[in-house]
Amino acid sequence: MLLTATLFAPLVGALLVALVPASREQTARLVALAASLATLVLAVVLAARFRTGEAGFQLGMTAQWVPAFGVSYRVGVDGVSLPLVLLATVLSPLAIAGSWRMTDRPRTYLALLLVLETAMLGVFVSLDLFLFYVFWEAVLVPAYFLIGSFGGRRRVYAAVKFFVYTLLGGLLMLVGIIALFWIHQRATGTSTFDYQALLDFDKAPTTQRWLFAAFFAAFAIKTPLWPFHTWLPDAYTEAPTTTTVLLAGVMSKLGVYGFLRFALPLFPDGAHWAQPLLLTLAVVGILYCALVATVQRDFKTLVAYSSVSHLGFIVLGIFAFNVQGLQGGVFYMVAHGLVIGGLFFVTGMLEERRGTRRIEEFGGLQQAVPRMAAVMLVLTLGSVALPGLVGFVGEFLTLLGAFLENRLAAVLATGGVILGAVYLLWAYQRMWQGRLEREENRAMGDLTGREWAILAPLVAAIIVLGLFPRPVLDRVEPSARRVVEQTQASSP
Amino acid sequence: MHPLAQANTQPLPVPQVDWRAIAPELALLVAGVVLLLVVAFRPGAGRGLLAGLTLAGLVVAGALTAWNWDLERVAFEGAVSLDGITRYARVVLLATGVLATLMVAQGDSREGEPDDSPPEVYPLLLFALLGMVLLAAASDLLVVFIALEILSLSLYVLAGETRRLAAQEAAMKYFLLGAFSSAFLLYGIALCYGATGTTNLLGIARASTDPTGDGTLLLAGVGLLAVGFCFKVSAVPFHMWTPDVYQGTPTPVAAFMAAATKVAAFSVFLRVFSGALGGLVVSWRPVIAAVAVVTMLVGAALAVVQTDLKRMLAYSSISHAGYLLIGVAAAATVPAGISASLFYLLVYAFMVMGAFMVVQYVSRLGPADDDAIRERSSLDDYRGLARRHPWAAGLLAVFMLSLTGIPPLSGFWAKYYVFLAGIQAGLTWLVVVAVISSVISAFFYLRVLVVAYLQEPVGAEPEAAPGRTPALGLALGLAGLLTVAIGLAPEALIAAARSAERILG
Numbered sequence: 001m002l003l004t005a006t007l008f009a010p011l012v013g014a015l016l017v018a019l020v021p022a023s024r025e026q027t028a029r030l031v032a033l034a035a036s037l038a039t040l041v042l043a044v045v046l047a048a049r050f051r052t053g054e055a056g057f058q059l060g061m062t063a064q065w066v067p068a069f070g071v072s073y074r075v076g077v078d079g080v081s082l083p084l085v086l087l088a089t090v091l092s093p094l095a096i097a098g099s100w101r102m103t104d105r106p107r108t109y110l111a112l113l114l115v116l117e118t119a120m121l122g123v124f125v126s127l128d129l130f131l132f133y134v135f136w137e138a139v140l141v142p143a144y145f146l147i148g149s150f151g152g153r154r155r156v157y158a159a160v161k162f163f164v165y166t167l168l169g170g171l172l173m174l175v176g177i178i179a180l181f182w183i184h185q186r187a188t189g190t191s192t193f194d195y196q197a198l199l200d201f202d203k204a205p206t207t208q209r210w211l212f213a214a215f216f217a218a219f220a221i222k223t224p225l226w227p228f229h230t231w232l233p234d235a236y237t238e239a240p241t242t243t244t245v246l247l248a249g250v251m252s253k254l255g256v257y258g259f260l261r262f263a264l265p266l267f268p269d270g271a272h273w274a275q276p277l278l279l280t281l282a283v284v285g286i287l288y289c290a291l292v293a294t295v296q297r298d299f300k301t302l303v304a305y306s307s308v309s310h311l312g313f314i315v316l317g318i319f320a321f322n323v324q325g326l327q328g329g330v331f332y333m334v335a336h337g338l339v340i341g342g343l344f345f346v347t348g349m350l351e352e353r354r355g356t357r358r359i360e361e362f363g364g365l366q367q368a369v370p371r372m373a374a375v376m377l378v379l380t381l382g383s384v385a386l387p388g389l390v391g392f393v394g395e396f397l398t399l400l401g402a403f404l405e406n407r408l409a410a411v412l413a414t415g416g417v418i419l420g421a422v423y424l425l426w427a428y429q430r431m432w433q434g435r436l437e438r439e440e441n442r443a444m445g446d447l448t449g450r451e452w453a454i455l456a457p458l459v460a461a462i463i464v465l466g467l468f469p470r471p472v473l474d475r476v477e478p479s480a481r482r483v484v485e486q487t488q489a490s491s492p
Numbered sequence: 493m494h495p496l497a498q499a500n501t502q503p504l505p506v507p508q509v510d511w512r513a514i515a516p517e518l519a520l521l522v523a524g525v526v527l528l529l530v531v532a533f534r535p536g537a538g539r540g541l542l543a544g545l546t547l548a549g550l551v552v553a554g555a556l557t558a559w560n561w562d563l564e565r566v567a568f569e570g571a572v573s574l575d576g577i578t579r580y581a582r583v584v585l586l587a588t589g590v591l592a593t594l595m596v597a598q599g600d601s602r603e604g605e606p607d608d609s610p611p612e613v614y615p616l617l618l619f620a621l622l623g624m625v626l627l628a629a630a631s632d633l634l635v636v637f638i639a640l641e642i643l644s645l646s647l648y649v650l651a652g653e654t655r656r657l658a659a660q661e662a663a664m665k666y667f668l669l670g671a672f673s674s675a676f677l678l679y680g681i682a683l684c685y686g687a688t689g690t691t692n693l694l695g696i697a698r699a700s701t702d703p704t705g706d707g708t709l710l711l712a713g714v715g716l717l718a719v720g721f722c723f724k725v726s727a728v729p730f731h732m733w734t735p736d737v738y739q740g741t742p743t744p745v746a747a748f749m750a751a752a753t754k755v756a757a758f759s760v761f762l763r764v765f766s767g768a769l770g771g772l773v774v775s776w777r778p779v780i781a782a783v784a785v786v787t788m789l790v791g792a793a794l795a796v797v798q799t800d801l802k803r804m805l806a807y808s809s810i811s812h813a814g815y816l817l818i819g820v821a822a823a824a825t826v827p828a829g830i831s832a833s834l835f836y837l838l839v840y841a842f843m844v845m846g847a848f849m850v851v852q853y854v855s856r857l858g859p860a861d862d863d864a865i866r867e868r869s870s871l872d873d874y875r876g877l878a879r880r881h882p883w884a885a886g887l888l889a890v891f892m893l894s895l896t897g898i899p900p901l902s903g904f905w906a907k908y909y910v911f912l913a914g915i916q917a918g919l920t921w922l923v924v925v926a927v928i929s930s931v932i933s934a935f936f937y938l939r940v941l942v943v944a945y946l947q948e949p950v951g952a953e954p955e956a957a958p959g960r961t962p963a964l965g966l967a968l969g970l971a972g973l974l975t976v977a978i979g980l981a982p983e984a985l986i987a988a989a990r991s992a993e994r995i996l997g
Contacts, residue, residue, distance in 0.1 A: 068986040069909075134899040141898060144938075148946045156946050160938055167896075167934050171927040174908070178915050178923075 002049070003059050003075050006042040006085070007121050010035055010092065014114035017107055025106050029096075032110035036093035036117065043089040050082055055478035057127060065131070070181070070191035074128040079479030080260060080330050081124045083472055087337045088124065088250045090461075092117045094454050095242040098345055101352065102240075109150055109240075116142040116246060123254050129177050130193040132262070136218070137170050139251065143243075151238040158231075158238035165231040169221035176214025180266070183207060198266060199486065205269040212270025215263040223255030225278075225315060226285030229308045236304035241348030244300070248307050249341035253333045256314045260329065264318070265486035271319070272487075278319045279402075279409045286312035286416035294423040299350075300357045302427055303343045306383065309416055310336050316413055317398030321487050325401020326480040331472060332394025335382070335465070339391055342379040342458040346372065349451055353444045359427055364436030369446045373432045375455050380428045382462045384421040389466040393473075505569050513567035513574055515556040516582055517626050523549025524618035531611045539611075543597035543963070546614045550589045550621075557582045566631065570692045573631040576992025580834045581628035581759040588752040588841050589621045594967035595744035595845075595852060609653050609742065616653075617748070620646035624756035628763075633681040633691040633717075636760055640677065640724070643756065644670050647749060651741040662740025669723070669733040677720025683713030693768035701771040714769055714776055718783075721764070724757035725813045728787040735798075738806035739869070743855060746802060747848030750809050751841035758816055758837055762830055766823035767995035773824035780821045781922055788814030788929035795936045801851055802869045804936055805844065808895060811929055812840055818926060819910050822917035829917060831989035832909040838985060839894075839906040839978060846971030847891040853884050853964060874940065876949030885944045887972045892937040894975050897930055902978035909986070 013035020020028040051058060060076025077085060095113060102109060119142065122135030140163055148159030177193070184198055185191045192198075203211070221228045236244050264271045286309050293305035314336070317329035349372070351357050366373040378389070385391035395417060403410035436442055447455065465472060511518070527545055530537055557579070566573045596613050623643025630636040648670065652663025685691050687710035688699035700710060719730065726734040738746045769776060791811030798804035816833055823829030854877065855868045878885035894903035907930070914923040978985060 066905075066981075066983050066986065068983055068990065069912075134904075137899050137904075141893065145945065148942065156942050159946070160935070160942065163938060164931060164934050168927075168931045171930055172924075175911065175915070175920070175923055175927055178908070178912050179920065182912070182915050 001061060002042065002046055003077060003125060004061050006039060006046055006089070007075065007125060008118060009039040009042060010114040010117040010121070013038070014111040014118075017111040017114065020107060022107060025103075028107040028110060029100060032096050032114060033093060035114060036089075036096050039117065040089045040093055043086055046077070047082060047086055050077065050475065052475050053478055055079070055482040060127065069130070069193075070185075071130040071193055072128050073131060074194060075122075075125040075131075076127050077125055078482075079475045079477065080483065081257070082475060083330060083334045084124045084250075084253055084257060085121060087253070087334050088117060088120050090457070091246060091249045091337060091341050094341065094345070094457065095245045097450060097454050098242040098245065098348060099240075100450060102242075104150065109146070112142040112146050113243070113246065116146065116251075120246075120250050120254065124257060127195045128193045129180070129195060129198060129262070132195075133170070133174055133177055136173075136254070136258075137167070139254065140166055140170075143247065143251065146243040147235055147239045150240045150243070152240075153238070154234065155238045158234035161231045162235040165221055165228075169218035169228075172214050173218035176211045179214070180211055195262075203267065203269075205273075208267040208270035209273050210270075212263055212267040212274055215258065215267070216274065219255040219258040219263060220281070221255070222258070223252065223311050223315065224308060225255075225281045226288055226308065226312070227281075229285065229289065232308055233301050233304045236307070237298065237301045241300075241344055241351065244304075245341045245344045245348075248304070248344060249337040252307060252311060252340075253337065256311060256318060256329065256333060259315070260318050260326065260483060264321075265483055268487045271321075275319050275321070278315060279406055282312040282315040282319070283409050283412045283416075285309065286316070286413050287419065290416050290419035290423060294419065294426070296423075297359055298357050299359050299427060299431065300344070300347050302359070302423065303340065303347060306420065306424065307336070307340055309420065310340075310383075312416065313395055313398045313413060316402045316409060317394075320398070320401035320405040321484060322401050322404055323477065323481050323484050324397050324404065326483055327473060327476050328394055328397020328399075328401055330476045330480060331469060332391075332398055334472065335390040335394040335462075338458050338461050338465075339379055339382040342375070342455060342462070343383065345451075345454055345458070346376050346379065349447075354440060359430050361438070362431040362441060363438065364434045365432045365441060365444070367436045368442050368444050371446045375447070375459055376428065376432060378459050378462060380424050382466070384424050385417060388463075390462045390469075392466060393469045507569040507571065510565075510567035510572075512560065513563065513565065513572055514626075514629075515560060516553040516586075517622055517629075519553040519556050520549060520618050520622040520625065523552070524615045524622065527615040527618065528612075531615065535611075537611065539597055539599070542611055542614045543593055546593045546618060547590060549618055550586050550593065553625075554583070554586045557586065566694075570694055571632040571635045572626075572629045573995075574629065576994055577759050577763055577830070577834065578629040580838070580989060580992045581755055582625050584755050584838045584841055585621060585624050585628065585752055588748065588755065588845060589617065591842075591845050591849075591967050591971060592617060592744055592748035592752070594963045595747060595849060598744075598852065598961055598964040598967075613650065613653050613745075616646045616650050619643075620650065620748070621752065624752055627756045628759035630760060631693045631763065633684060633693070633696075633764075636764070637674075637678060637681060639756075640760075641674065643753070644674065647745075647753070650745045651737060651749075653745065654742050656740075656742075658740035659742060662737045665733055665740075666737045673720050673723030673730070676716050676723070680713045680716030680718075680720055683709055683716060685713075687713055693764065697768045697771065700769060711772070711775055714772065715779075717764065718776065718779065721757060721761045722783060725754060725761065725816070726810050727783050727813050727817060728790045728810065731787070731791070731810045731813075734810055735794075735803045735806040738809070739800060739803045743802070743848055743852040743869070746805075747845045747852075750805065750848065751845045754809070754813065754816075755837045755841055758820070758833060761820055762823055762833055763995055765820055766830060770824040777821050777824065780817055781919065784814045784817035784821060784922060785925050786814075787811065787817060788926055789932070792929045792932040792936075796932065798936070799871050800869055801871055801874065801940065802848075804871075804940075805847055805851075808933060808936070809844060811933055812844075812895075814929065815907065815910050815926055816840075818914045818919065818922055821922065822913040822919060826913055826916045827993040828909070828913040830993045830995070831986070832906075832913040834992055835909050835982075835986055835989040836906040838989075839902040839975075842971050842974045842978075843891050843894045843903055846887065846968065846975060847895065849964060849968045849971060850884055850888045850891065853881075853961065853968070856961070857881070871940065871943050874943045875947045877944040879949060884968075887968055888944055889941055890972055890975055892940050894979070896934050896937045900979045902975045902982065904979065905982045905986070 057076030063073040119138040126132035289305045289309040296302035317325035382389040385395040627639035648667040723730040795807035819833030894901035897907040
């Protein structure tokens with residue numbers, strides 16, 4: 001019940017926001033913020049009730065939805081999904097606070113952000129494959145309107161590309177889900193989309209390969225894996241900044257979560273069969289997108305490419321098929337969400353002040369806005385995985401896991417770490433250090449109280465989780481171990 | 493002995509008249525005749541009265557359908573069969589009739605302009621429905637032909653109900669191509685009769701599995717029947733008439749044709765092919781599957797380049813016919829094919845009518861210039877709709893997303909069910925083609941939303957108010973509510989479709 005309340009609280013909030021009269025914009029903002037904070041409180045209570053050390057699903061709820069099709073409402077969290085639920089519920093109020101100054105139809109915008117939050121939470125907690133698919137596709141609609149209706153100059157192109165690309169992957173997965181359902185029904189005589197039931201029965205290796213391929217289509221596009229990433233720079237760059245925070249911070253985790261939760265345990269043989277391909281794509285993506293990021297002139301696009309590169313590490317960790325890699329992958333998801341959220345927030349704040357995101361327009365900002373520069377330094381170093389900050393723990397564990405499985409992949413991926421340091425630190429150097437030459441940069445104001453309120457929790461989390469990752473890792477470990485066992489189970 | 497000679501020796505059976513079995517059809521007939529008389533003798537009768545009488549006729553027919561709910565029998569010596577398909581199709585058809593009546597009652601003309609559509613529209617609507625309901629129940633090829641002619645003749649006239657040139661042209665096109673397809677169908681019926689000695693579907697089913705029968709002749713007949721049906725459901729390559737007719741006819745009629753004709757034609761398609769010709773499935777399935785592939789892909793691909801919403805909806809209806817053909821192809825071997833198709837028809841009828849209702853609403857907006865001939869259905873007329881008419885734009889979004897198949901709207905469940913049936917029948921490759929077509933179709937459904945939501949209105953001049961639209965508002969509300977509600981709670985209607993899986997006769 002608690003989980004269901006957490007899941008649908010943002011949706012209720014969205015309805016309330018929509019009911020506020022159009023003239024009362026401030027009320028709409030307060031309602032939206034209250035709804036997302038209430039969701040956060042519920043999620044924190046959920047985390048407090050979570051029993052550490054158990055591998056299985058907890059705090060769940062089951063209800064009939066469409067029994068004729070064997071579809072049920074079945075939700076629950078385990079150590080893998082709980083951190084992601086918290087990530088989503090933390091970033092959403094921050095994104096709403098970040099949109100405070102927005103004057104173009106704020107009511108619609110905030111309502112869509114809240115709908116997006118519910119849809120994304122639904123993906124993380126669904127334990128019925130059909131329900132999962134419903135939430136998976138439901139993410140598209142608010143995201144489409146957020147990008148297309150409120151974004152930058154090429155917003156329509158970016159929104160349609162994002163929608164159609166993701167829909168293609170999703171529908172292929174739907175074919176896979178139906179086929180799995182049908183195979184299960186023929187084998188056992190019961191028609192159900194229950195995750196556990198579909199997990200527990202034997203699937204022929206050849207079938208598993210086909211089904212893995214169908215799920216791969218959806219997850220590889222959503223993650224995105226190179227070479228399916230081309231929608232992402234457009235979508236991230238054109239979306240309004242607070243939407244990008246949610247897209248990069250939370251939505252980009254849906255794909256890797258899908259691999260972890262569904263593609264691996266459901267089709268272990270298929271996953272082992274595809275492992276070389278996945279590792280290759282991940283490594284190529286890490287290196288290629290790092291190189292592309294290096295030459296970007298728009299800082300937002302640079303961060304977008306850095307996101308694709310970093311997600312490669314998560315995929316690498318997951319497809320290492322060992323506890324270190326999986327645990328690291330989940331931790332990296334959280335770390336990446338916090339860091340990239342912060343980076344996009346600062347990008348948005350710069351854009352608000354200067355009306356541009358081009359790196360060459362800035363320079364020497366440290367002297368003009370020292371506090372913002374300090375925050376940015378923490379975020380940048382968190383992103384390049386400096387030991388002591390959150391990014392390091394995730395990157396280290398995923399690389400360790402990958403090393404144990406495939407040395408070559410790990411060694412090559414480490415090159416991506418170095419390139420990451422190159423493009424991020426170089427950008428920092430060009431934008432924040434050096435001589436303060438432009439007059440309009442000199443006139444910029446430093447962080448306001450509202451901006452502090454947004455960035456401080458992120459910076460605190462980046463430092464605290466970097467120094468004390470145990471609370472998260474302890475909760476993830478049993479579930480990660482279980483996924484590893486499920487993935488090894490039927491392979492020769 | 494040759495089957496024909498055998499047939500000649502039997503005395504012609506005199507059918508027992510089973511009034512109860514065709515009670516809903518009779519109600520529609522009576523209501524239609526009454527309306528015709530009212531129109532003839534009271535030329536000044538208002539729209540309200542005519543629409544009210546039509547609705548009353550539909551309600552009575554609905555009540556009689558409910559009265560007949562548990563009746564499962566073959567009547568008139570096997571010419572009419574009452575089974576699940578009949579029942580389901582009757583309900584859906586009468587519901588589309590109600591929505592169409594509301595749309596017709598609203599009219600196409602703007603406030604203050606003279607009423608464009610003649611009062612005969614109402615009786616014609618009822619006669620068309622009579623043909624459709626009868627078609628869904630027909631289990632003899634001759635009844636199929638008669639019912640098809642009743643509905644087609646009414647629709648030919650309805651298509652040209654206004655004096656607009658485009659409507660006249662559409663009616664003529666529809667008539668010529670429709671007559672052509674009727675000829676194909678009739679020839680097919682003749683060949684089937686020649687091969688099996690009967691026009692009764694039950695008899696054909698028996699004869700088709702008889703190894704001594706004339707297989708080649710029967711297959712030729714089946715092929716011609718398929719051509720005739722494919723014309724009616726507008727499957728590629730027999731789809732050419734659809735875009736011109738949908739674009740040219742008045743919007744309420746186009747909506748009615750898009751929804752109701754499809755329901756009736758697919759009901760008979762299912763009954764004849766998966767029922768009577770189920771034994772020949774190996775022969776016809778590859779053909780139907782191939783037609784489904786080209787129908788889905790051509791419909792979706794051509795819809796992408798349209799700039800007129802009505803025309804786009806016509807191409808989209810072609811690609812939806814392709815999805816439905818998956819259900820037909822699956823139905824002969826898996827019962828889910830029948831229930832999936834029926835459920836799809838129900839859902840599709842409401843969402844496509846809803847889309848046309850928004851077209852009708854938008855036609856009433858805009859600067860009141862002299863150019864009354866041009867219907868405002870070009871995509872440009874939808875620019876910035878969300879800012880000026882948020883409710884109409886919201887409903888448009890619901891219908892477009894549902895047609896795309898985005899959960900949790902009703903169109904998603906329909907698509908899912910058809911995919912499921914296809915995979916169960918071993919037609920996974922066909923389902924993958926359907927997925928590709930769905931992705932293509934997302935382009936043009938989204939384009940409507942791009943125009944309505946993401947573009948600014950053209951020009952600053954104030955648009956003419958839509959005027960009071962109580963009937964259209966009610967119809968829009970019903971269609972929107974059904975599309976959302978079926979999406980959230982599809983269970984009951986799926987169960988109803990499941991109970992309709994068995995074909996009698």
